[in-house]
Amino acid sequence: MNHSNPAPVAVITGVSSGLGRAMALCFRRNGFRVVGVSRSQPDFELDLWIGADVTKAEDRLRVVHETVEFGGRADVLVNNAGKGLYATWEEADMEELKSLFELNVFAVAGMTQAFLPLLKASRGTVINISSAAGRLWVFCMGAYCATKASVSMFSDSLRGEVRRYGVRVLDVSPGQINTGFSSRSFGRRRPPDSPGASADPDAFARAVYKAWKRGRKSMTYPGWLGAVLFGVRYLVPGIYNHFSLKMWKLK
Numbered sequence: 001m002n003h004s005n006p007a008p009v010a011v012i013t014g015v016s017s018g019l020g021r022a023m024a025l026c027f028r029r030n031g032f033r034v035v036g037v038s039r040s041q042p043d044f045e046l047d048l049w050i051g052a053d054v055t056k057a058e059d060r061l062r063v064v065h066e067t068v069e070f071g072g073r074a075d076v077l078v079n080n081a082g083k084g085l086y087a088t089w090e091e092a093d094m095e096e097l098k099s100l101f102e103l104n105v106f107a108v109a110g111m112t113q114a115f116l117p118l119l120k121a122s123r124g125t126v127i128n129i130s131s132a133a134g135r136l137w138v139f140c141m142g143a144y145c146a147t148k149a150s151v152s153m154f155s156d157s158l159r160g161e162v163r164r165y166g167v168r169v170l171d172v173s174p175g176q177i178n179t180g181f182s183s184r185s186f187g188r189r190r191p192p193d194s195p196g197a198s199a200d201p202d203a204f205a206r207a208v209y210k211a212w213k214r215g216r217k218s219m220t221y222p223g224w225l226g227a228v229l230f231g232v233r234y235l236v237p238g239i240y241n242h243f244s245l246k247m248w249k250l251k
């Protein structure tokens with residue numbers, strides 16, 4: 001227990017790999033005490049690691065309890081733990097669909113509800129890791145897109161509701177970043193090779209930290225992706241559909 005330490009506390013879910021790992025290291029480098037949450041143990045040093053499954057209500061309450069015991073506060077909550085699902089809507093397994101929504105949507109709402117008392121006390125920030133796939137449909141990833149569109153809508157509506165407490169909400173929409181994410185996804189399909197898949201998790205983490213510091217409400221990563229997603233969705237959706245269906249061998 002270290003309640004006299006003035007360093008802010010960031011609680012980050014999904015720290016055992018990928019983007020969560022990179023954000024934990026980045027927030028630590030920038031003076032945060034980081035409480036990391038995942039089911040398997042990370043391979044790097046954290047101020048506190050809590051082994052928990054964020055889809056379970058009792059685990060979420062334990063994470064709050066152990067965070068209070070550890071530092072008595074939470075200044076940032078990063079809802080990062082998430083999974084993909086590669087299947088057409090016709091193929092998608094209903095149990096996998098439910099598990100996907102449990103993790104990507106309901107656990108995000110549950111963690112936020114559980115941490116709101118601490119975030120209100122610190123006038124803190126909720127950072128939700130959504131996806132570019134929440135802004136533009138991707139074939140064979142429709143269910144994943146639906147979960148991430150839900151996350152971004154959750155962010156945008158939550159932001160207004162908690163403003164009166166001084167709590168901020170930052171919605172983050174990354175494009176493809178090389179983390180091995182697709183190999184851990186639900187569903188039997190796997191994505192075709194994509195030229196965008198080599199972006200660096202550490203550069204992403206630095207961009208999120210910078211956006212938090214600047215008090216931004218939303219960001220895409222890389223920054224230019226927002227304009228591309230908008231252009232494709234509203235200006236040339238037919239061309240996008242044509243090439244994308246071909247790429248997924250659905251044409």
Ligand SMILES: NC(=O)c1ccc[n+]([C@@H]2O[C@H](COP(=O)([O-])OP(=O)(O)OC[C@H]3O[C@@H](n4cnc5c(N)ncnc54)[C@H](OP(=O)(O)O)[C@@H]3O)[C@@H](O)[C@H]2O)c1
Nearest residue numbers: 014016017018019039040053054081082131176177179181
């Ligand atoms: N990589 C990309 O291209 C990309 C693009 C856009 C958005 N995103 C989003 O970014 C987030 C992180 O993705 P990533 O690429 O870093 O994936 P990742 O490397 O597969 O990491 C996922 C993390 O979530 C944790 N996790 C999974 N289920 C959990 C559960 N029930 N309870 C607690 N932790 C759980 C995993 O740890 P354990 O298995 O040890 O629990 C792991 O640490 C996800 O929300 C993803 O949708 C990723």
